[in-house]
Amino acid sequence: MSTKVAIVYYSSTGTNYQLAQWAEESAKATGAEVKLVKFPELAPAAAIDSNPAWRAHVEATKDVPEVTPDDMEWADAFIFSVPSRFGNVPGQAKQFFDTLGGLWAGGKLANKVVSAMSSAANAHGGQEATILSLYTTMYHWGAIIAGPGYTDPVAFSSGGNPYGTSVTVDQEGNMVEGVEEAVKHQAKRTATIAGWVKAGQQ
Numbered sequence: 001m002s003t004k005v006a007i008v009y010y011s012s013t014g015t016n017y018q019l020a021q022w023a024e025e026s027a028k029a030t031g032a033e034v035k036l037v038k039f040p041e042l043a044p045a046a047a048i049d050s051n052p053a054w055r056a057h058v059e060a061t062k063d064v065p066e067v068t069p070d071d072m073e074w075a076d077a078f079i080f081s082v083p084s085r086f087g088n089v090p091g092q093a094k095q096f097f098d099t100l101g102g103l104w105a106g107g108k109l110a111n112k113v114v115s116a117m118s119s120a121a122n123a124h125g126g127q128e129a130t131i132l133s134l135y136t137t138m139y140h141w142g143a144i145i146a147g148p149g150y151t152d153p154v155a156f157s158s159g160g161n162p163y164g165t166s167v168t169v170d171q172e173g174n175m176v177e178g179v180e181e182a183v184k185h186q187a188k189r190t191a192t193i194a195g196w197v198k199a200g201q202q
């Protein structure tokens with residue numbers, strides 16, 4: 001049975017959507033069954049409209065399905081991608097996680113293989129803290145964290161965040177570091193490890 005990977009992202013202005021798409025491409029290349037889904041938007045229309053890039057991104061991705069609890073049960077592995085919000089996960093991700101008490105209580109989130117990615121406007125603007133905040137929740141699920149560490153030389157050319165690939169976004173919304181290959185390595189590694197864990201359970 002093929003490994004099932006859910007790539008779950010939140011993005012206001014497109015960065016984390018791009019990271020998620022690179023992860024999708026790489027996870028698919030391993031032969032895994034892959035779903036790309038987004039955390040539901042919670043911000044009021046007035047906030048979205050205050051930033052034309054945010055509104056444009058919401059419209060451009062309106063057909064991307066929203067993640068559901070069923071997706072969480074379905075997947076063997078998760079790759080999360082979320083922008084930093086003051087060094088923490090966006091409320092959109094937290095709110096969704098906070099609906100999963102039933103799945104968690106039923107043991108349905110245990111032994112999932114996970115890794116996470118992030119972005120911020122500054123090079124040290126909270127990317128590491130955001131990923132580690134997200135991983136705190138994963139420990140409570142009994143998930144298996146498959147961070148990239150320094151398992152490939154691409155870590156060194158992409159900023160060297162061992163917890164998960166992360167990137168700096170400039171004022172124009174462009175990524176400062178070249179992280180595509182790091183994302184692809186991370187996604188391949190997460191899907192591969194999930195395959196090992198799944199095979200070990202059969």
Ligand SMILES: Cc1cc2nc3c(=O)[nH]c(=O)nc-3n(C[C@H](O)[C@H](O)[C@H](O)COP(=O)(O)O)c2cc1C
Nearest residue numbers: 011012013014015016083084086119120121122125
């Ligand atoms: C409410 C809020 C808080 C933020 N906090 C920080 C921060 O503390 N440090 C930082 O460098 N960037 C911060 N940012 C910038 C975002 O992390 C950045 O816009 C995001 O990573 C871009 O990703 P996206 O294009 O996927 O939305 C913040 C943005 C918002 C809206």
